[in-house]
Amino acid sequence: MIAQLRRKIVWMTVGVLFLLVLLANMVTHLSVVYTCGQLTEQLLAVLAESDEGVRGESQIKLEKGPLLGTLILDKEALVALTNTPLYGAELDREGQLRVLTDFRGEEVSPETAGVEKVIRQAAQRAVGGGKCGGFRYYKVEKPYGYYVTMMDSSQGLETLFSRHLLKVMGVFGVPILLVVILISIFLSKLILRPAVAAFEKQKQFISDAGHELKTPLAAISVNAAVLQDELGENKYMACIRSETERMQGLIRQMLDVACLEDGVETPEQRVRFSLSEVVYQSALPFESMAFEQNIRYTMEIPEGYLYTGDPARIRQLMAILLDNAFKYGCSGGEVSVKLQREGRRFVIEVYNTGRGISREDLPHIFERFYRCDKARPGNGSYGLGLAIAQSIVRGCRGTLTAESEYGAWARFRVTL
CATH class of the missing domain: 3.30.565.10 (Histidine kinase-like ATPase, C-terminal domain)
Structure with missing residues (x-):
C-alpha cells in the first residue's frame, strides 16, 4: 500500500509539473511566433518604404523591434538563415503588376516565385500589412502606384525560432524531467516517512494483539469443550464455543491482512x-x-x-x-x-x-x-x-x- 501511494505521489508530481512546463512552453512558443511575425512585418515595412525596396542596403535597421528595441539585421544573412527569399512587386494605380524582383534586384515571374495570389490580394487591399497563405506582405503607396514587399512566413523567422525552441525543449526537457522524477521519488520517501512509521506500528500492534488473543481464546475454547462434555448439551456453552470460533476466525483474518498489506x-x-x-x-x-x-x-x-x-x-x-x-x-x-x-x-x-x-x-x-x-x-x-x-x-x-x-x-x- 505504501509503495502504491509513493508511486501515485511521484506520478502526480511529475504529471502536474509536466503540464505546467507544457503550458509554459506553449505560451512561450506562441509569444515567439507572434513576436517574430511582428518583426517580419516591420522588416517588410522598412523595405517597402525605402527608395530601393528589397534591393536596398544590406543592413536593415528596425527602430522599434519587438524583441530587443532597436535591431540591425543583415539582409543576405537573414535570407540565407531562414532559407526564404524576399520579393518586391511594383504595381500601377490599377493594381496591375509592373515588375517583380528578388532581394538581389533580379526580375522574376510571379508563377516562379509562387506569389500570384499574394499580389492579387495586396492589389485589392488597402496599404499596410497582411497575410496570404504562407506569405506575409506589406503594401505602401509610391508615385507610380504601389510597392509590395513579400516574404514566405512558413520558412521565415517564425519557423526558424519555433524549430529552435522545440530543439531546446527536447535537449533540456528530458534531463529536467528525469531530475524531477528523482527528486519526486526522494520527496515521496520523505513525505511518507511518518505514515510508514505509523503504518508499521499499526501492523505490529495487530500482529502482537492477534497473537496475544490467540492464547486465551484457545484456553476458553478447550475449557468450554470440557465443560460441555461434563454438563452435556447446554445452549450457553454452545454460544461460548460459537463466539470463540468467530473470534478466532476474525483474528486469523486480521493477521492475514497485516501480513499481506505490503502487497509483495x-x-x-x-x-x-x-x-x-x-x-x-x-x-x-x-x-x-x-x-x-x-x-x-x-x-x-x-x-x-x-x-x-x-x-x-x-x-x-x-x-x-x-x-x-x-x-x-x-x-x-x-x-x-x-x-x-x-x-x-x-x-x-x-x-x-x-x-x-x-x-x-x-x-x-x-x-x-x-x-x-x-x-x-x-x-x-x-x-x-x-x-x-x-x-x-x-x-x-x-x-x-x-x-x-x-x-x-x-x-x-x-x-x-
Missing part, C-alpha cells in the same frame, strides 16, 4: 506451478455446497496453464471469492468459475446469480471491515475477505475488479 511476495514464496490445477483443486470442494444449496455450478478450467507465484495465496484467493459467491447466491441460481488466457496474462472469473451488489456498495467492497449487509452483522462476515483478496492480487502485481447488477448477478475478475 517474498522470493521464497514464488514458485512455478500449474495454475490450472490449483484453481481446479480450489473450486472442486464447493461442488457439495452447490448440491446442498441447489445451485448450478460450472467450471471452465483449461489444462496446462503455468504461473509463477505463491500457490497457497491463489488457493486462499479462490476460497474467498467462491465462498462469497455461494454465500450471496440463491437457491436455483448459478455459480461459475472460468480460467482463461488474455495475451500474456491469466484471467480468473467468478460469477454468481443472486442478490448482487448495489451501486452504492460497489466502490467500497474491497475496504477493510466494510459489509454490504450491515443490517445482519452476525452472518459470519467481518468485511475482511475481499480486502485480503485484493491484497493477495496486488502482491501478484495483478488487478481484482468487480461488476454487478443489483438483485441479479455479480462477477469478480482477477488478472494475474
Whole structure:
C-alpha cells in the first residue's frame, strides 16, 4: 500500500509539473511566433518604404523591434538563415503588376516565385500589412502606384525560432524531467516517512494483539469443550464455543491482512506451478455446497496453464471469492468459475446469480471491515475477505475488479 501511494505521489508530481512546463512552453512558443511575425512585418515595412525596396542596403535597421528595441539585421544573412527569399512587386494605380524582383534586384515571374495570389490580394487591399497563405506582405503607396514587399512566413523567422525552441525543449526537457522524477521519488520517501512509521506500528500492534488473543481464546475454547462434555448439551456453552470460533476466525483474518498489506511476495514464496490445477483443486470442494444449496455450478478450467507465484495465496484467493459467491447466491441460481488466457496474462472469473451488489456498495467492497449487509452483522462476515483478496492480487502485481447488477448477478475478475 505504501509503495502504491509513493508511486501515485511521484506520478502526480511529475504529471502536474509536466503540464505546467507544457503550458509554459506553449505560451512561450506562441509569444515567439507572434513576436517574430511582428518583426517580419516591420522588416517588410522598412523595405517597402525605402527608395530601393528589397534591393536596398544590406543592413536593415528596425527602430522599434519587438524583441530587443532597436535591431540591425543583415539582409543576405537573414535570407540565407531562414532559407526564404524576399520579393518586391511594383504595381500601377490599377493594381496591375509592373515588375517583380528578388532581394538581389533580379526580375522574376510571379508563377516562379509562387506569389500570384499574394499580389492579387495586396492589389485589392488597402496599404499596410497582411497575410496570404504562407506569405506575409506589406503594401505602401509610391508615385507610380504601389510597392509590395513579400516574404514566405512558413520558412521565415517564425519557423526558424519555433524549430529552435522545440530543439531546446527536447535537449533540456528530458534531463529536467528525469531530475524531477528523482527528486519526486526522494520527496515521496520523505513525505511518507511518518505514515510508514505509523503504518508499521499499526501492523505490529495487530500482529502482537492477534497473537496475544490467540492464547486465551484457545484456553476458553478447550475449557468450554470440557465443560460441555461434563454438563452435556447446554445452549450457553454452545454460544461460548460459537463466539470463540468467530473470534478466532476474525483474528486469523486480521493477521492475514497485516501480513499481506505490503502487497509483495517474498522470493521464497514464488514458485512455478500449474495454475490450472490449483484453481481446479480450489473450486472442486464447493461442488457439495452447490448440491446442498441447489445451485448450478460450472467450471471452465483449461489444462496446462503455468504461473509463477505463491500457490497457497491463489488457493486462499479462490476460497474467498467462491465462498462469497455461494454465500450471496440463491437457491436455483448459478455459480461459475472460468480460467482463461488474455495475451500474456491469466484471467480468473467468478460469477454468481443472486442478490448482487448495489451501486452504492460497489466502490467500497474491497475496504477493510466494510459489509454490504450491515443490517445482519452476525452472518459470519467481518468485511475482511475481499480486502485480503485484493491484497493477495496486488502482491501478484495483478488487478481484482468487480461488476454487478443489483438483485441479479455479480462477477469478480482477477488478472494475474
